[in-house]
Amino acid sequence: MPSLLHTLFHFLVALAVLVTIHELGHYWVARWMGVKVIRFSLGLGRPVWRYQKHTEATEFTLSILPLGGYVKMVDEREGEVAAKDLPYAFNRQPLPRRVAIVAAGPLFNFILAILLYWAVFMLGETGLKPLLGNPAPATLAAQAGFATGDEILSVAGTATPTWELVLTTLLEQAVDHETMAVEVKKTNGHRQVLTLNIPDDVASNPEKLHAQLGFKPYEPEFPARIGTLEPHGAAEKAGLQVGDLLLSVDDIPIRHWQQWVAFIRSHPGETLDVVLEHANGVRSRLELTPLAVQTPEGQNIGRIGAAVAVPDDLQNSLQVEYRLAPGAALIAATRKTFDYSALTVKMVGRMVTGRAAVENLSGPISIAQYAGQSARLGYIQFLKFLAIVSISLGILNLLPIPVLDGGHLLFYAIEAVKGSPVSDQTQLWFQHIGMGLLLGLMSLALFLDIERLFS
Secondary structure: OHHHHHHHHHHHHHHHHHHHHHHHHHHHHHHOOOOOOOEEEEEEEEEEEEEEOOOOOOEEEEEEEEEEEEEEEEOOHHHHOHHHHHHHHHHHHHHHHHHHHHHHEEEEEHEEEEHHHHHHHHHOOOEEEOEEOOOOOOOOOHOOOOOOEEEEEEEOOOOOOOOHHHHHHHHHOOOOOOOOHHHHHHHHOOEEEEEEOHHHHHHHHHHHHHHHOOEEEOOOOOOOOOEEOOOHHHHHHHHOOOOEEEEEEOOEEEOOOOHHHHHHOOOOOOOOEEEHHHHHHHEEEEEEOOOEEOOOOEEEEOOOOOOEEEOOHHHHEEEEEEEOOHHHHHHHHHHHHHHHHEEEEEHHHHHHHOOOHHHHHHHHHHHHHHHHHHOOHHHHHHHHHHHHHHHHHHOOOOOOOOOOOHHHHHHHHHHHHHHHOOOOHHHHHHHHHHHHHHHHHHHHHHHHHHHHHOO
């Protein structure tokens, strides 16, 4: 229950921030352009709280359904307008003003993403140094000539001081590039540029790319000592404790953690006889049955829900501090927002044309899970999560689907070409179609969420 409440709380915080910023874009630009705003609502449906300074001022409300919000402006298409308010009606504004008001919502989402990334880059974070472990045979990394101990310096010209930056840059660049230049520093100190060849069917599927790439962090051999346990995991249920040193499994001596992991992965669903030494020096024996888990490639592996205790000195040697000065951070944040926006547009295009699987869609359940997971990892990860979702929200609203901002902008583009507005009847007809498309998209995303949840 605490975990569910934690996830729900951070999901609602994320929604409140993102929706408020989006609607503030519409509100501020509308006021700036001289349009009268009747109501600013955070949430949909029946208001549960409201504030209005005076009868002519904007009414601010919190509504019962937190999945959205809206700005209601004076508009003759939505009801009778008093004669004194006609000059301030949205529908009577020149085309450029209407375009600016509608486009302001998505634009504010992109500005928020830049500010969030700017804060992230200035505050900095501690990441894992991108030292490469031994690539498995036949993987893309092995074919390109990567070797154990290689330090990845840059991907397609973008500096990658941490593993997270390596993986996100690879994902962003793979959509556009069949070949990718990766600069590495070899164990002898020499620099070398290696070329990754990315098959088209792999580039647009993050899970496939991760599986076939063969990139994994370098793992020095260290004792098989339990550092953390997953709640209700197989290890915790069997009686393993944090600090336990694993000595043998099925009478096979365990020399290091990697050997232990390999054994567990190769024995899914089997009952194993484990000998261990507790932190107090007392030895004991217990039975452990790894949970059988299926990988994206369809392989069954064992999993117990335990992570290794990494010695402090070794952990420090594998970590790197990454932060930028304010000016450089702003440039990097703007570039990051642009790159992720372009990636999102390309992925949407690939899904529409059938070149990328619709399984890449995320619905409210997945987004809630990501919100909770990122918050558990710290405020830096939560800020990055907010930036990514803000970009996605901006792109979604710019799609040329009636009822979305992009649909309205499409009507305005037609109006600019033909010299007169699209008729109300035509707009209404297309809005019904747009609503059907949007509901279908939301239903598909929710179905995929539920499928992931139960799988």
